[in-house]
Amino acid sequence: MLIHLLLGTFLFFIYVFVIKPLCSMFRLKMQFGQDCKISYHFLGGEIWKRLNDMKITHDIFKFEKEQYKRQPYKLFVSNFLWKIRIQVTDPEYYKVMLHNHQYYEKVNVINDNNLMKKGLIFEMNGHWKAQRTLLAEQFEFQKLKNRLPMINQVSLEMISDFQRQNNLLEMLELITGQIVIKSFFGDSAKKITIFEKDIQVAIAELLNDMGEIRFKSKYVYVKRLILGTKACNFFPTENEKKIQQRIELVKFEITKLIRNRLIEIQTSTQQSSSNSKSNLFIDVLLQDYIKNQHSKSESQGIDEILQQFITLLFAGTDTTAILCYHCLYFFAQYPEAQQEIREEVLSVCTEEYILDDRMKQLNKLSAFINEVLRLRNPAAKLVVRNSIQTHQVKDLKIQKNWNVIINPLLQSVSEKHFVNPEDFDYKRWLTPEPILNNDNFIYIPFSAGPRNCIGQHMALMETKIILSQILKQFIIQANEHVIPKWTLRFVYQLQPSNCVRLIKIQEKND
Numbered sequence: 001m002l003i004h005l006l007l008g009t010f011l012f013f014i015y016v017f018v019i020k021p022l023c024s025m026f027r028l029k030m031q032f033g034q035d036c037k038i039s040y041h042f043l044g045g046e047i048w049k050r051l052n053d054m055k056i057t058h059d060i061f062k063f064e065k066e067q068y069k070r071q072p073y074k075l076f077v078s079n080f081l082w083k084i085r086i087q088v089t090d091p092e093y094y095k096v097m098l099h100n101h102q103y104y105e106k107v108n109v110i111n112d113n114n115l116m117k118k119g120l121i122f123e124m125n126g127h128w129k130a131q132r133t134l135l136a137e138q139f140e141f142q143k144l145k146n147r148l149p150m151i152n153q154v155s156l157e158m159i160s161d162f163q164r165q166n167n168l169l170e171m172l173e174l175i176t177g178q179i180v181i182k183s184f185f186g187d188s189a190k191k192i193t194i195f196e197k198d199i200q201v202a203i204a205e206l207l208n209d210m211g212e213i214r215f216k217s218k219y220v221y222v223k224r225l226i227l228g229t230k231a232c233n234f235f236p237t238e239n240e241k242k243i244q245q246r247i248e249l250v251k252f253e254i255t256k257l258i259r260n261r262l263i264e265i266q267t268s269t270q271q272s273s274s275n276s277k278s279n280l281f282i283d284v285l286l287q288d289y290i291k292n293q294h295s296k297s298e299s300q301g302i303d304e305i306l307q308q309f310i311t312l313l314f315a316g317t318d319t320t321a322i323l324c325y326h327c328l329y330f331f332a333q334y335p336e337a338q339q340e341i342r343e344e345v346l347s348v349c350t351e352e353y354i355l356d357d358r359m360k361q362l363n364k365l366s367a368f369i370n371e372v373l374r375l376r377n378p379a380a381k382l383v384v385r386n387s388i389q390t391h392q393v394k395d396l397k398i399q400k401n402w403n404v405i406i407n408p409l410l411q412s413v414s415e416k417h418f419v420n421p422e423d424f425d426y427k428r429w430l431t432p433e434p435i436l437n438n439d440n441f442i443y444i445p446f447s448a449g450p451r452n453c454i455g456q457h458m459a460l461m462e463t464k465i466i467l468s469q470i471l472k473q474f475i476i477q478a479n480e481h482v483i484p485k486w487t488l489r490f491v492y493q494l495q496p497s498n499c500v501r502l503i504k505i506q507e508k509n510d
Contacts, residue, residue, distance in 0.1 A: 016082045017042070017081060017082055018042070020082060021040065021079040021082060021083075021084055022040055024077075024084050024399070025038040025040060025077050025079070025084070026038075028075065028077050028086075029077075031395075032074060032075060034071065034073065035073055035074040035075065035090075036073060036074065036075045036076075036077060037067070037071070037073045037075070037076045037077070038076075038077045038078070039076070039077070039078045040078070040079055041078065041079060047080075047215065047221075050063070050064075051215060054485065054486075054487060058483065058484065058485045058486065059485070059486040060486060060487055060488050060492070061380070061409065061486070061492070062486075064410070065409075065410065065413050068089070068410045068413075068414075069413070069414075072089075072410075072414065072416075073089060074088070074089060074090035074093065075087065075088060075089070075090070075093075075396070076089065076407075080403070081222070081226075083401065083402070083403055084399070084402045084403065085384075085402070085403040085404075085405065086398070086402055086403070086404055086405070087381075087404075087405040087407045088393075088396075088404065088405070088406055088407060089407045089408075089410045089411065091408070091411060091439055091441040091442055092394065092439075093393055093394055093396060094406040094407075094408065094441065095439070095441045095448075095449075096393050096394060097393055097404070097406060098406065098441075098447065098448050098449030098450075098451070099449045099450070100391075100393075101449065101450060101451050102125060103387060103388060103389060103391045103398075104385035104386065104387060104388065104404060105122075105124055105385065105386050105388050106121060106122050106383050106384070106385055106386075107383075107384040107385065107386050107403065108122060109211055109214075109384060109490070110207055110210040110211055110490065111210065111214070111224050111231060111232065112210065112232065112247065114247065114251065114303075114307070115207070115247065115250075115251075115307060115310050116207075116307055116310055116311045116314065117307060118303070118304045118307040118308070119131075119307045119308045119310065119311025119312070120132065120135070120308065120311055120312075120315075120454060121311055121315070121383075122311075128451075131308070132454065134284065134285070134288055135281070135284070135308075135454065136454065137284075138183075138279070138281060138284065139454055139455055139457065139458060141457075143279060144457055144458050144461060145355075145356050146279060147179075147183060147279075147458075148353070148354075148355050148356060148359075148461065148465070149353060149355070150179070150182055150183075151179050151461065151462055151465050152352070152353040152354060152355075152465055152469075153353075154175055154178045154179050154182065155175055155462075155465055155466050155469050156352070156469060158171065158174055158175050158178070159175070159466070159469050159470055159473060160473075162470070162474065162502050166498050167497045167498060168325065168328070168497060168498055168499075168500060168502070169321060169322070169325050169497035169498075170201055170497060172321035172322075172324045172325055172466070173200060173201050173204050173317055173318065173321040174198055174200065174201060175321070175462075175466060176200070176316060176317045176318075176320040176321045176324070176462060176466075177198065177199070177200020177201065177203075177204065177313060177316075177317040177321075178198075178200060179316070179462055180200065180312055180313050180316040180317055181199070181200060181313070183279075183280070183281060183316075184280060184281040184282050184309055184312060184313070185257060185261070185280065185282055186280050186282075192253060192257075194246075194249055194250060194253060195246065195249070199250075199253065199254075200313060200317050202246075202250065203250060203310060203313055203314065203317070204313075204314065204317050204318045204321075206243070206246050206247070206250060207310075207314050207318070207490055208318065208489040208490045208491075209243060209489075210243055210490070211489050211490030211491075212488075212489040212490070213239055213240070213243065215488070216239075217237065217239075219237070220237060220239075220240065223235075232244060250310075251306060254306050254309060254310070255302055255303075255306055257282075258282065258286075258302050258305050258306060258309075259302060261282055261283070261286060262286055262289075262290075262298075262302070265283065265286055265287070265290065266290070281308075281309070281312065282305065282309070285304075285305045285308060286305065289301040289304075289305065312455070315453070315455060316455055316458070316459065316462075318378075318490070318491060319378045319379055319459070319491055320459045320462050320463060322378040322491060322493045322494070323369070323372065323373070323377075323378055323459070323463055324462075324463055324466050324467060325493070325494060325497075325499075325500075326372050326376045326378070326493075326494055327368065327369060327372050327463070327467055328467075328470070328476050328500045329478075329484065329494055329499055329500055330368070330371075330372055330376075330424060331368075331471075331476040331500075332476045332477050332478040332499075332500045332501075333424070333478065334424060337368065337426055338471070338475075338476055340364060341364045341365050341368055341471065342471045342472075344362060344363070344364045344365060345362065345365065345468045345471050345472060346471075346472065348361045348362055349362075349468055349472070354464070354465050354468050354469070359461065359464055359465070362464055362468065363430065364426070364430070365464055365467060365468065366429070366460075366464070367426045367427065367428075367429035367430050368426040369460065369463055369464070369467075370426070370429045370434075370443075370445075371424060371425065371426040371428065371429060373445035374412045374413075374418075374443060374445070375412065375413070375424060376486065376492070376494070377409070377412075377445050377492065378491040378492055378493055379445070379446075379447075379453075379491060379492070380409045380492045381405055381406075381407055381409060381492070382490075382491055382492075383405075383406075384403055384404075384405055385403070385404045385405070385406070386401065386402075386403055386404070387399065387400055387401060387402045387403075387404055388400065406447075408441070408442070408443070408444050411442045411443075412442070412443060416436065416437060417435055417436050417437055417438070417442045417443075418434075418435065418436065419436070446459075470502070472505075473504065473505060474502040474503060474504060474505060475502070475503040475504075475505060476500055476501075476502060476503075477500065477501045477502075477503060478499070478500060478501070479498055479499055479500055479501050482496055482498060482499055484499045
């Protein structure tokens with residue numbers, strides 16, 4: 001009897017972890033031929049291979065890009081344990097997918113339901129649509145234009161301290177995070193610290209650590225894959241326990257801010273005349289809660305606003321700061337381009353603040369940012385989607401519970417769409433047609449379709465202002481004492497955080 005039980009268990013194990021995923025892979029391979037690349041790893045070892053490759057290449061996506069260059073494909077199919085994961089690299093396919101987002105839920109890679117699950121990134125269907133509609137006005141041109149003086153002020157105040165700091169990325173996170181905090185809370189969140197770090201840096205580091213921990217421990221990785229968001233409570237490691245403590249403290253501090261502002265609005269006699277015109281995200285969200293508070297408790301309403309804040313803070317802090325950091329790295333690698341763009345900035349931006357009329361004239365800087373996003377987009381393959389029902393995408397049948405990754409990264413380095421695609425050449429974006437065979441889904445640094453990045457215009461404004469103010473004051477040089485690595489934490493980013501050095505211009509002249 002025991003032998004039969006063990007044999008049955010073994011056969012079931014082989015079916016679930018070997019036969020079933022291989023059958024799906026071979027079916028797709030037979031259908032698509034060379035357009036489909038398959039890679040089976042027993043128990044799902046692809047990510048560990050990538051991490052090992054990075055130790056040699058110093059770029060987690062380098063091997064993938066080289067494979068694609070040798071043999072372009074439309075689909076890359078692999079497995080994680082029993083689950084099929086399909087990367088879609090053909091624009092004709094992922095264009096359909098981006099326009100039909102109702103078939104997918106986004107996988108919560110930070111593995112926690114209490115920080116961003118109810119925010120714009122992870123919410124679904126009607127809840128997402130209501131949030132998008134509510135917040136969309138805050139990202140319209142006039143609202144963004146009104147924030148430009150504040151963005152300049154924050155940037156100038158903090159950039160003056162750059163040269164004395166070794167952690168450049170953290171300084172950039174301080175700027176971009178402070179901009180989001182001022183847009184959300186105004187001055188009420190000023191100088192709040194968690195674990196002796198400014199709140200924006202503390203949250204950015206927390207979320208990155210939550211994303212990265214799955215790559216540092218195979219035990220945590222497998223546990224998350226099997227148990228999902230319940231994994232952190234199942235025999236947690238010491239690192240998982242520390243992360244939970246950080247989460248609780250972050251939630252406690254932000255909840256206090258939201259509750260205090262709610263009390264101010266509820267007790268204000270001028271609520272209808274003043275708060276209705278507020279440009280603060282928190283006021284927009286709180287007024288919506290007050291208007292519809294019969295549908296949820298106060299704790300539920302505050303929790304939703306908290307998660308929306310963390311979503312916007314992370315999306316507006318980490319990705320924008322890392323984009324700026326990547327731009328500084330390429331400025332250091334290409335000093336001629338750096339000087340050309342510095343001359344443009346000095347010629348166009350003659351006043352202290354860089355406002356909308358001047359920003360529109362920074363054509364070379366805009367082109368430079370586009371080229372950095374083409375080659376080193378922080379949000380490359382950021383979101384993993386889970387198919388919630390079996391559906392058809394052209395001639396591709398995607399089964400329920402498959403993981404799907406939309407991967408436009410490889411199109412950005414394809415000779416089919418860019419001349420000399422591996423070369424960094426920002427001037428390509430100054431030509432009438434920088435993209436060959438363009439269908440508007442080749443270069444999508446902020447995604448596309450109904451769920452594209454709501455804050456993309458604000459992010460670009462911040463990036464232009466921060467880089468312009470740095471170029472005015474500093475020469476950007478490579479730090480020869482570190483080895484740059486392009487790795488994956490929560491986002492695709494350059495490490496370590498001091499790959500470039502800033503030299504004050506007047507000191508260089510002296």
